[in-house]
Amino acid sequence: MTRLVALENVSVRYGAICALDCVNLLIKSGEVLAIIGESGSGKSTLALALAGLLPKDASLSGQMDWQGEPPRAGRDIGFVFQDPAASLDPLMHIGAQLVEVIRSHAKLSRSEAERRAIALIERVRIPEPEKAFRRYPHQFSGGQKQRIAIAIAIAANPHLLIADEPTSALDTIVQKQIMELLAGLVREKAMTLIFITHDIALAGSIADHMAVFRHGRLIEAGRAAQILTTPQNDYTRALIAAVPRLERSDG
Incomplete structure (x- = not known):
């Protein structure tokens, strides 16, 4: 994998x-990088900095x-936020929202953009x-709204997709479906995915590499398998130890 971006003392x-303190991190093209940490650890700030979306x-x-x-948010970087709603x-049907994004980045007629939007809606299942193209956000479930948000994020075929806690408000079954969708899109479109979460077990289901943040x-x-099996930091060990495990009963 080639380098996508190297962060030096960011x-x-x-x-x-101080939300981020002297971060040095290499992000490679085509990889899934999970950013792990508790609330307030700097995960979302890092994502906003990468996308050029930091507040004034x-x-x-x-x-x-x-x-x-350097990539541009919206065209080269797609962003999936924590709360799709x-x-x-709420005042635009989802087809219009997709068409708006598509036509802002590609010279397509409205009918061509509508066909692409319908294809994207189908792609996110x-x-x-x-x-669905003619329906409004309130007519969809939470998991479906997140799928629509993912469709909008990939509408311009970005090189980098940042998903900031995209499953935190969803139940376990829908979480798994969203993770499978993201993994499939990364393989299909050869994108880099930065997946931000506090759930180290969920990250382990998709990530090639992990970066653990605190304060x-x-x-x-390091590599996800290495961090999950032989963590070097006490905080990382505590995160792994906090993952619930099903105990087998022979009684």
Whole structure:
């Protein structure tokens, strides 16, 4: 795998608060990188920094060395947010939202963009895609809304897809379905996926590499299998130990 971006001493501050502290991390093209950590550890701040979406009151320092031209959010970087309901416009049917994204990045007629939008709705496994095209966000379940948000994020065929806690509000069965969908899209489109989660077990089901954060600092990074089996940091060991295990009863 070739380098996608190398982070060198990347820090983000919000006034006196340091959200990221001197992060050094190599992200490779075509890999699935899981960013692990508890709430407030800096995971989402890192994602926003990579996508160039930090708020105006944020101060960014350090170097992000991209391979080739720096990517642009929306075209080269797709972003799936934690709450799909908040990222979808309740006043527009989902087809219109997809068409808007598609036509902003490709010179297509409206009918061509509509056909591509319906194909995307079908690709993320929404039933009856042509009917779904005309429906509004409130007419879909939570898992379906997240699938639609993923369709919008990949509409411009980005090189990098960032999924920020995309399964936290979903039940276990739907979580598994969303993870399978993301894994399939990465293979199909040869994208890099950054998957942000506090659930180290869920990350282990999809990730090639993991990076563990705490209090804004990167405390451990490596191959997923290595971190899950031989973690080097006490905090990582605690995260793994906290994963529920089903105990077999012979009684």
